[in-house]
Amino acid sequence: MTPELSALVMVVLFMLGFVMVVVGGVGFMRSNLVLMDNRSWLAQGSVFAVAASMFVLGIGVHFTGSSNTAFLKGQMAQTSRCELEGESAYPDARRSRSGVIGKYIVSCMASSGFDWSDQSPLCREAPVATNGYCYEPTAWFDRLVTQAQLTFN
Missing domain, CATH: 1.10.287 (Helix Hairpins)
Known part of the structure; x- marks a missing residue:
């Protein structure tokens, strides 16, 4: 919508x-x-x-x-911010397969109030740390609204 x-x-x-x-x-x-x-x-x-x-x-x-709420869109934006911070913190690890940036993104999202969850069908397509659909909010109301948005997405 x-x-x-x-x-x-x-x-x-x-x-x-x-x-x-x-x-x-x-x-x-x-x-x-x-x-x-x-x-x-x-x-x-x-x-x-x-x-x-x-x-x-x-x-x-x-x-x-409505566009003035940030639930799913905010989750995607936070994932992008964490990815940018991880790449800035570890510029040499961008092309390597060490997984340092992915671990940084997961920990950054956890500190922002999002838990890793690969239960979403959109996450199962690409279960990587940069996929914003692989996280769910820890707060119950945010999780409820995000799940409703994913239903209509």
Whole structure:
């Protein structure tokens, strides 16, 4: 999903959810300004439930797909930074097969809050230290959002 499309979806879901929460909430309070007397409690509850889910989905799209979050993109950028630091620290090891730079990248990512994990299908294609898909965040929320982004990637 492109950043422009995710921003549009986020705004539409957020606005629709907000309107539906107001409509359902007014009906639930039995003000009957929007939902008249002929509406059942089931219909009012359904409107409120759908509205709440739209609201939650809009927030979810914001956190998983908008360009102002850095979860998966930040993970890839951190991998690149660690690779640059490793190559700068060990310039003679660039062409050798010693694995010094790879070990540096893994330790750099670990100090940045990412654990090595070769469970991702995108990592299995190329299980090397420079592959950003071979890491997962140690924080549970970051891991959850990153896994959601990988699902839709």
